[in-house]
Amino acid sequence: MTRTPQRPAACLFDLDGLLLDTEPLQGRAWQEAARQFGAELSPGQLRALRGRRRLDCAAEVLRVLPDGISVEDLLAVREPIAARLLPQAPAMPGARHLVERCRDLAIPTALATSSAAAAVAIKAAPHPWLDLITLRVMGDDPELLKGKPAPDIFQIALERLGVEAPGAWAFEDSVAGSQAAHAAGCRVLVLAPPDADRAAYPAGVVWLTSLREIDLG
Incomplete structure (x- = not known):
């Protein structure tokens, strides 16, 4: 068990790859969409999409697609x-x-x-226990100017909770998400995917192999 030295003032949770095992499905959706335009995404390119907003991911995928394809064209397929x-x-x-x-x-x-509200609704529908997390800052939040790895999403969540960053625990899995939480000043706990390049994550994170390791007392 990973026992906290004291109970956190708040727990901030990523969704994809942290609470729900969506990352393989997210990657498959981007891969299938890219293939329809005649392109193939490498494992490294798929890893780079983890934790980022849909539009940011689409911009990255466009780099490997033929010229003339728009973000709208890609998302209409994906x-x-x-x-x-x-x-x-x-x-x-x-x-x-x-x-x-x-x-x-x-x-x-x-x-x-980083997921938009509509996507969160689709993913969360089979998991009503997620309704216990009533405060949600999502990728299309009107106050969110920059997505992960910028710290904005965690700063907004902390402000709305009325909690100072040093007392908050941020649970993440991706490099971008971990960088965002670290930059916001939170203590970062990382549920690392098996293929994670740990050197790419911020220094000082707490590494987890399962959320079952957490003992809040």
Whole structure:
């Protein structure tokens, strides 16, 4: 168990790859869309998309597509694929228990996800326990000017919770998300994917192999 030295003032959660095992499905949706335009995304290119907003991901994918294809063209193909795949995503081991434990201990929580509200609704629908996280800062939040790895999304969540960054625990999996949480001043706990390049993550993060390791007391 990873026991916290003291209970956090708040827990801030990423969604994709942290609470829900969506990353393989997200990557598959981008890959299938790219293939329809005659391109193939490498494993490294797919990893680079993790934790980032949809429009930021689309801009990256456009780099490998033939000229003349717009973001709108790409998303028109990709979004129906994602909408079909993402409801299949299971909860990550220990995710539900951790969120419920925060409720039981009256620890404030927030979702800080690069996914847009419509995508969150699709992914969360099979998992009603996610409704326990009532504060949600999502990728299309009107106050969010820059997506991860910029710290904005965590700064907004902290402000809305009324919590100072040093007392908050941010749970992440991606490099971009970890960089964002670290830049916001949070303590960062990383559920690293098996293929993670740990050298790319900020120094001082707490490494997890499962959310089941967290013991809030």
